[in-house]
Amino acid sequence: MATLYDTLGVKKGASADEIKKAYRKLASQYHPDKNPGDTSAEERFKEVQNAYDVLSDPEKRKQYDTFGADGRRPGRGPGFDPRDFGGGNFTINDLGDLGDLFGGLFGGRAGRGAGTRRAQPERGADVEVVVNVSFEDSLRGLETKIPVQVTTACRECGGTGAEPGTSPIICPQCNGRGVIAESQGLFALSEPCPRCRGNGTVVEKPCRNCKGTGREVRTKTYTVKVPAGVKDGTRIRLKGKGEVGASGGPAGDLFVVTRVQPSKLFQRRGADLVVDVPVTYAEAALGATVEVPTPYGDRVSLKVPAGTQDGRQLRIRGHGAPKLKGGGKGDLIARLRVTVPKKLTKKEREALEELQKVSREDPREELFA
Ligand SMILES: [Zn+2]
Ligand SMILES: [Zn+2]
Incomplete structure (x- = not known):
């Protein structure tokens, strides 16, 4: 069976430079622009590109070198498609992206691999409040205090969710990586850690105020300057005054919508x-x-x-x-x-x-x- 190296016409130990050179030569030779209507050239071009995709990426190349022929589903045609990676036990849908798969295989990829399943920072939700303004005030402008119910970081625990005096500990199940690797034959399948939900840390003693969520609903009072000239339905944006974000994400915005009382005249x-x-x-x-x-x-x-x-x-x-x-x-x-x-x-x-x-x-x- 032809290997990817064969496709590019290089030796297995070829340097990155040799691979690049071979690829350029073949890619230009089989380029569809140069071979209009020639389907076999087009096929060849795709194979060359596919081979280069794998062999130009040190991670993928290592993977291919290690598992190459054996790792492929039996009976597949020549050519190595990274997306076809599978021992037969799971399908592409179970894999998530390749980073997770490889992250699980190569423990040494800490920092990249381990971080892929970490809870992503999420921007907080926007909050909208209505403020009633008399017709006269809509022309003069006014400063008013408005109470806004927002979910904020818990004041007791500072948002960690851990009872004050204690701190979240490194998750013992995943050792703080946020992912766990399950061995499935040749391949390790990585999943978000169920214990810490991908955070890498767990709270042993939950904060009593927020029950470990790290968040609480609070009524915050904002002083809002309603500018002179607002109309019924004018939206004033207060950046970052909405809901707090999750996992270090930015806060949402607060929108103050003016309801202007109609004038008799x-x-x-x-x-x-x-x-x-x-x-x-x-x-x-x-x-x-x-x-x-x-x-x-x-x-x-x-x-x-x-x-x-x-x-x-x-x-x-x-x-x-x-x-x-x-x-x-x-x-x-x-x-x-x-x-x-x-x-x-x-x-x-x-x-x-x-x-x-x-x-x-x-x-x-x-x-x-
Ligand atoms: Zn964990
Ligand atoms: Zn708390």
Whole structure:
């Protein structure tokens, strides 16, 4: 049976350099670009690459040299596929990645092999809290304290899970490696240690406060600066103030979501604020100067042009909501509402009747045009 060395045309004891040279020569010779449509060249190219993959990696080469032909499933064709490694007792799915398999075989790979199954650092979860903000405060901004329930490192044991005064010990089952190797014929199969769940350490006396979990749920109070100009649903991110991470992972973020109480007078439209301003028929027809309240408690004068129609919107610059980005303020938009008196005095009635008589305009003309 052809060996990987045969595939590359080198001797078994070939140096890394010789292997590389042989590979380059063959790879360029059989490269599909040079042999379009030639399937046997393509096959050869794959074999060469496969052989080089194994022989260029000292770890894999050692493995191949040691177990090469015997380690393969009987009846397989030529070529050594590292993924086919198997004594017949377990399938690829049982293996996990190769690092674990080899880590179990070569105890000397401490540091790399032993660490592969260690519990991975995990980022803590993000936490979201809602803060209610009055309409006025949404424009002014405010500083508020909000209680947030977060899972944090236990204060009693500092997150180790061990009763204060004791410390976690090196796991006796795996000697702190976090993995255990089970021999299965020729191969050792490594698994996360069940005793320490891959941590490498175990707690003998669990902390009473957190029952050994190292975590506790606490209500933390954060002072949050809600910037001027927030809207209903604005999310403020406080980096690293969420749940603590596991196994040394970073903490999640805290998101403060503002719920802004609606205003009776002002409606938000981006950074602009819309306010309905009632005007009389006479003011709309003749023109007038009216006062408009701003959301900041003062008032501004607004010129209503003669002949203003109901619903007309007039912009008062710079009296809207603060802009969260870029600074400055939006506009206040006065939406004029022509109102009709519900009751008339005698004088008003006479004046209106007189107006009716002299009116020359038919407001419904366009309906029948
Ligand atoms: Zn263990
Ligand atoms: Zn504790």
